[in-house]
Amino acid sequence: MSYKVIVKDKYDITPLIETISMRDSLDQIACQASIRVAVPSGSGLPSLAPGMDIRISGIPFGDKSFHPLLHPGVIWEIESTNSGTKRLNMTVYDRMIYLEKSEDEYLLPKDQTASQRIRKYAKDWNITLGTIPETKSKLGKAVYRAQTIFSMIFADLKETAKSDGPMFHPRMTSRGLELFELGSNSNVIQLDRLIDMTQMRTLEGAVTKIRVLAASESSDGKEVPSKALAVEEKGTKELGTLQKLMTDDQIKTADAAKKYAKNYLTGIQQTFTVTAPDINTIRAGDAVMVSGMKLIVMTASHDLGNPGTMTLELATADYVRRRYYLE
Template sequence: MINPGLSRYEVVLDNKYFLRDLVESITLEESLDEIAYRATVRLVVTPDFPGITPGQEIRVSGIPFGGTEMVYLLHPGVVWEVESESHGQKHITVTIYDKTIYLAKSEDEYILPAGQTASQRIERYAADWNIPLGNIADTGIPLVRAVYRAQSIYSMMMADLKETATKGGGLYRPRMTPYGLELVQLGSNETVWVLESGQNVESLVQRRTLEGTVTAVKVLGTAKKARTEIDTSGMTLEEIGRLYGSEEDREDLPSPVLAIEYGENDKYGTLQKVIQDSKIETVAQAIEAARKALTGMQETLTVTAIDINTIRAGDKVSLDGWELLVTSVKHDLGSPGHMTLELASEDYVRRRYYYD
């Protein structure tokens, strides 16, 4: 075996070539910024090496932390990129993605009726693209009519999930599993791993910044809402005439202000965000959206620890008694391996990843 520390792991190509004895290193990486789980596997090439090329099926398995039986860690996967180098001995670095990568790289267009939930729309996308489904959580929030022109399937999914979050729903993430595409709520993992400084945590970096802080939010209406929601009391008859005239006539009128909300502007100064979203249909929705967009000082943590190889982006962990969500994870597999986690509060995740 090239790396004895990887004896608890297996890489299987095309469901028949077991490459464990050729593996030099394996890393697994995932982030809330992307949909697909990524593995990077470095292999040594021997005379009996079967050959490997992009498009082949591949999987990574391992014995979970504290377990005894091997489970799938990345499956189903696809070989996405192969890079070879020779320094006497030939080596290959293989980049692997789980098959949600096709949702990020494939484009289509949809016109979807109002009243559907994000869950129902994901079922529609999956049916059209012949994607097997596992457990799809019920998001429960009816969405407005959507017109999605040429864009990736993943961007449509995220637009649906962001609308769900902005309307007070939960935070959800698509995830590929051996059972098919699933929709999971962030922080819903059954096992919440406990990380403790001075125990299994090797290093902890805390970052605090005003970058991304929002202390004032103005929500503007669209031209369509202008005729019904703008205050015309201070307008001239000519301006009112243009307001009720054509779209071209209304172009030089200010957008109607549906809501203005303030946060910690006395403490941090005024850092204003403007929201103009056709999906916001009432003043009450505008006020709610404004309040949710207010943010204080931004705080994230980076943790390096003994590897717990089943932790995924979106999972909840406990750090020194503080429950946080994993925004990104990198597993350097081994015995023991090491992991690097980016952690943040649920409020931060909602604002950073689910509010445009």
């Protein structure tokens, strides 16, 4: 076996597993696994239940020893069927799922960084932290009412990216909750053994003209037109006018608005979907090389096995910034 699945740190259920797949995406905080287990009569498998600890380990590409792929994890859902042989279909998440499902409220002062805020959330929620790099960008005052901890973390990271800072994504690892700068992986894997590659090019989502508006103000109770802080365009002659209006309370100056606008301008949208032999350590946010292009993984789906396969959704860093961090 090229992987192992251990429940409650003592039950090895690997020999009973029929299929196992994992999914990691930039639009979700927790890595997810789907596991199908066959439980023959007399297997001695203890009763499994949601809430139990679980870990998934695998042998990375080019290595010989097991490393954590999803750890610490929790069994979230179990569906059982019995048509001669009992089978369990389990949904498993890493423990970041609790931050995606739990709500709180925070009133946070201005001039904090996203790093400082994530340390506060972790302290309040008793979360172990791993590597938390300094995100540097000072954020505005935040009033978070009855929303998930994940939505707060991501709002802080989006504001960091909007102010021309790097893009970060939270990850749960065996060391604890970490912040990973997109594309910063030291080993950028060249994907040259592709089973299939699909390229999508579309004008859907393209922006060739953008107006950044100041926050609306009324005068003597009367509505007045919004003031444009910046107007930028690119590609209107070739592709037509596709205009977007943007308002952001954090943008106060024309220079800041101009920078913000240029980040949004984009012509034909291009993404790639590749299927290849599995490299089980590739996660959402990693950079990979495909046909000489350095691309960011938006979604990584792994069907574990010998050798197993993976499907990656890829795009340029600029596309990722617009899609996930500027909206």
